Amino acid sequence: MSAVNKHRGFPRNSTHTTRAYTLQPVRSRLARWSVALVWTIAAATAGAGAAVWALGQAAPEDRPGASPDALHAELADMQLKLEQAHAVSAALQESADSAQADIAKLRADLMFLRSHSRAAR
Numbered sequence: 001m002s003a004v005n006k007h008r009g010f011p012r013n014s015t016h017t018t019r020a021y022t023l024q025p026v027r028s029r030l031a032r033w034s035v036a037l038v039w040t041i042a043a044a045t046a047g048a049g050a051a052v053w054a055l056g057q058a059a060p061e062d063r064p065g066a067s068p069d070a071l072h073a074e075l076a077d078m079q080l081k082l083e084q085a086h087a088v089s090a091a092l093q094e095s096a097d098s099a100q101a102d103i104a105k106l107r108a109d110l111m112f113l114r115s116h117s118r119a120a121r
Contacts (some may be wrong), residue, residue, distance in 0.1 A: 027035075
């Protein structure tokens with residue numbers, strides 16, 4: 001059998017198995033840092049471009065040519081939306097208060113029923 005193992009070159013018959021192997025980095029540290037720096041600069045540039053674009057889209061009234069009538073109409077629209085939001089908030093608060101009162105009543109009923117069921121035993 002040892003003749004077969006020697007012929008096939010199995011590791012247990014090899015004398016080179018005691019060598020220590022270590023991983024070597026493919027790129028130098030300078031190359032890795034420069035790639036990281038390039039990606040950071042690209043991300044910062046993209047973020048700045050997106051912020052500039054978003055600010056340019058969000059403020060059309062700052063541009064010249066915006067008429068006072070258009071601004072007044074937009075202000076009236078925003079006031080209407082604000083009043084609607086307040087109405088919705090008030091309705092939700094009223095609903096929440098009603099639910100809290102129902103919960104308190106149900107808890108009181110439950111405690112009453114539990115105390116009577118224990119007394120009956």
